[in-house]
Amino acid sequence: MERAEEIVVRGIVQGVGFRPFVYRLALRHGLSGSVRNAGDRVAIHVAGAADALEAFARALNTEAPPLARINGLERRPAAPPEGAGFAIAESGAGEVSVGIVPDVATCPACRAEMGDPAARRHRYAFTNCTDCGPRFSIVAGLPYDRPATTMAGFLMCADCRSEYDDPADRRFHAQPIACPACGPRLWLEREGAVLPSADPIVEAARLLTAGAILAVKGIGGFHLACDATSAVAVAALRARKQRPAKPLAVMADLAAAAALCELDGAARAALTHPSAPIVLLPLRPGTALAAGVAPGQRHLGLMLPYTPLHHLLLAEAGLPLVMTSGNRSSEPQAFRDAAARRSLAGIADAFLMHDRPIARRLDDSVVRIAAGRARVMRRGRGLAPLPLTLPEDFENASAVLAMGAEVKSAFCLTRGRNALLSHHLGDLDEPATADAFGEAHADYAAIFRHAPEAVAVDLHPAYRASRDGADLAQEHGLPLVAVQHHHAHIAAVLAEAGWRRDQGTVIGIALDGLGLGADGTLWGAEILACDYRAMTRLARLAPIPLAGGDAAAREPFRVLLAHLDAALGRDAVDAHPLLARRFAGRPVATLRAMMDKGLNAPPASSAGRLFDAMARLLGLAPERLSFEGEAAMALEATALGHRAAPYPFAIRTTEGGPDGAVLQEIDPGPLWRAALDDLAAGRPPGEIAAAFHAGVADAFADAAADLAQAHGIGAVALSGGVMQNAILMEAMERRLAGRGLAVLLPAEAPANDGGLAFGQAAVAAARLMASQAAEG
Structure with a gap:
């Protein structure tokens, strides 16, 4: 029996390869129709045998692309589509909200391609596809198309353009698409001079195994890398960076990670998640790591390689590497080339560079396993700007800008139930971090087109974030909502748990x-x-x-x-x-x-x-x-x-x-x-x-x-x-x-002050709704 339906899918379903996924799925099930972006959702008009249609609808949830997150799926009967076959249609009327997903670790298909001598991206340090690669770190504006990214300066070659235009290809509309013929390039430099090398990765690995400290330009900024098994190299890094005791993160492949730390199911899931965070894991006794990596600790901050560059560098070096933020003590992580050369001079012996600009600084995310699941301690690369969701009875809530706290600062933008908790920005008592906070807020407001109707701040009037929030509210004539610090902490947990306002105390x-x-x-x-x-x-x-x-x-x-x-x-x-x-x-x-x-x-x-x-x-x-x-x-x-x-x-x-x-x-x-x-x-x-x-x-x-x-x-x-x-x-x-x-x-929003803005926003939105109800 044939039937036709309109299926509307909501969530993170744009800019993640969802339309080509639907196209391939429809062809597999012998269905006709079309798929298109429609405002803030994807609309599918589909027809075919009833059993094939049911299988198709189930697969939309169970086989969705790794970057997609389906929050709602609505099905309703429809007239049969015109014509035969299935097509990816032009976007519908209204503003297309493609959104932006976080940067995502290299997928298995791209890793296999890098290792294939017959592939044209063999050992290419910038391989990516629709399922992986840089996203938020390269976006300069919306809509999320190549001209609005830092890839705009790289003109696609004919082979890449063919892949980009083919709905059946896994690189269909992958905005960072590149290859050795047309994409970013890699080089090694010292004191501003390029070092001659047939393969910068090979030479960089040789320097690391010889005890050097390298500044490595990644996705969201620079890392400082050294041999994690060398006590001399680790001590030199600590002395130069003026970081005497704070544990250092280590990058290793999965086999090495299992040798260094105890990995249960939750730990493996956290390590191999597409966000590729730093995971705090129990150290095994007697590893080859230098004692200075995590002095006095029983846990190690460990992450897997998450870019092709990291995969190539680790494989060539053949040992775990310290991979810590590229900054001097108390300064923000460097992410622009000139600033990195200036601030990391005297720390790094050489710089592993590339010519793809980074749009914004994104520190690595940090999670630990507690009470049976991964819990975010620092929200950064791989997690931001993934939205959080306020409870269902916040649907009509005012748009709020919440300014967060003084340390581990992050702000939050809300509109209805949607909440964007920013990436980790640092401690605002540092002038450079305070400047970065202001830049990040302007950046988010522009990219996500957020116009607040109220500003929420911490009760402490001396916090830089509170002062700036009060000034902003006064300048724009907006209500200012002061939220007690610990009330905001608890409200963040309630909001994440979906606790409705009518559920009480x-x-x-x-x-x-x-x-x-x-x-x-x-x-x-x-x-x-x-x-x-x-x-x-x-x-x-x-x-x-x-x-x-x-x-x-x-x-x-x-x-x-x-x-x-x-x-x-x-x-x-x-x-x-x-x-x-x-x-x-x-x-x-x-x-x-x-x-x-x-x-x-x-x-x-x-x-x-x-x-x-x-x-x-x-x-x-x-x-x-x-x-x-x-x-x-x-x-x-x-x-x-x-x-x-x-x-x-x-x-x-x-x-x-x-x-x-x-x-x-x-x-x-x-x-x-x-x-x-x-x-x-x-x-x-x-x-x-x-x-x-x-x-x-x-x-x-x-x-x-x-x-x-x-x-x-x-x-x-x-x-x-x-x-x-x-x-x-x-x-x-x-x-x-x-x-x-x-x-x-708490889990997705940090229990520390990095999650405070989410709670502030929830409190402010609830108070404003109550006030509006009382007035109405």
Whole structure:
């Protein structure tokens, strides 16, 4: 029986090879009709045998191109199409929203072609097709056609044009299409002079195996590469880059990755995903890696090669390579040739270059496996600008620009349910990063044609992002919505989980470094009752003064002193022989005077500083940290593989803030006393660290579960930068689930401040909808 249908497919279905996929699928099933872009969707008019039509419709979902994401498929009866055969038709009326997909790792077909001596792209470093290659990093504007990309200067040869125009070819309308005859070229240079070489890849590999440091121009910017098995090369890279301790990412093929790290199914899936992120994976003992790659760590940041250039370089070198961002310490990653030559001079011995311009800087994405799945820690190349989706009842929400936070900055653009969380931009206290933030926002606004109807900012008025957002709102006469930091963290998790506005209140556990609280004090370890529009703080970690303000985040002994003074009393701290050694030579009297007088010593309930202090007590953290999270990472690494009964906390009630609200206060005093006793008795640091993690998890999970029961709430959401600690997240999830609660965890939007803008946008949109409903 013959029938005809109109099938409308929504989602990421334009610019990903979807129309040629539909064309080939229709031919396979003997169907007639056409496929075309129609506004923000793909429209298919198709006719044929009923069973063939059903198989065709199923295959649209099950066999879709790797870059496609189908969010909706509608089928309705239609009149039979005119004529025979199947065609790719011209786009329909209305604005064609082809969108932009992220840069995608080299596909198996292109890898095979590179390795085939008979293929014309044999060993070609810029091979790609519709299923892989650069996308977002080469787009200069819309529509996504070659003239609006950085490939515009490369005129297609006759062979490439034939492939590009053929609907049956896997390179049909692949905008970055190229070959050795017409595409980008590769060269090796030193001090601006091109080095003579028949094959720059071979010479670059020779330099790397000889211990050199190379700047390698990739898709989203430059990397600094060296032999990951050479202690001398790694030490030289650290010294030149002024990066003394922060772990370095390593690139290896899959076989080498399995030899370096423990790979389960989730890890392999994350590594081999088309986004090709850096994945934090458990290190195998006794690998050939230099100890300086990840000093003191039990995990390694590992990624597979994701461009033809990387595949060729790794195969030629025959060893794993450090592949870290090409920048000097604290500066953004270099992505323009002239700036890279200038900023990386003195670090790199040579530069592996190419002449395809990079449209925008994109750091590598970072994920780790926790609670059974990959969770994004940094959203960059391979993930941005993949859209996130707000819950179904945000369909008519106002367009919002959310500015994010001060560190790990990222902004978010929303329109209805669609949310574009930008790529990672860095810390805005660095002038170059602040400039990059402004450039990126202008870039996104132009490319995605986003006109905000409101601006959302963090509650902290001194944040650069908050100031810029306020200025923008004032300039354009837009509503400015200030969102408390931890409320935004929890709202991001709710939005990602599809939590509708009418589902009501959840309990949120927000554990991070610091954020300005609704009462004007510094928060960082809070239990909230919240929905999108509002939040109430129900519990907190007992606050301690941060002597020296920001200096306390860099020098953990300051926080350790404050915690121990609160737990034991100053006389006991001074009389304790172990602590006398810990604080020897430190300005203890000065710090205590600052705390007594409240002089640059603001009280804060920070989970991040609690972890720093315990790491310092165990001798795992240096006197002065060289990067954010250094102490907490060392503490987690030390706890891995150990099991211990949880250290105790005390719970008391107190008045919290000027409104006199009653708060539960989670007091770590008993924990410190128990840990000191264990340390004096010679208990191994790994067991103490494990008992600490278990204690924090149990204390906050139990307090949250009790509050959920008291308020008749059935779900708990976890977020904040400290929740990137897999030991903590998994322990809290188990304990909360054991109390019968639904547990919502962040995954696609980072738990750290990189996901904050997504939550800000959700809160602002919900408040505006409520205001509009009240007015209407």
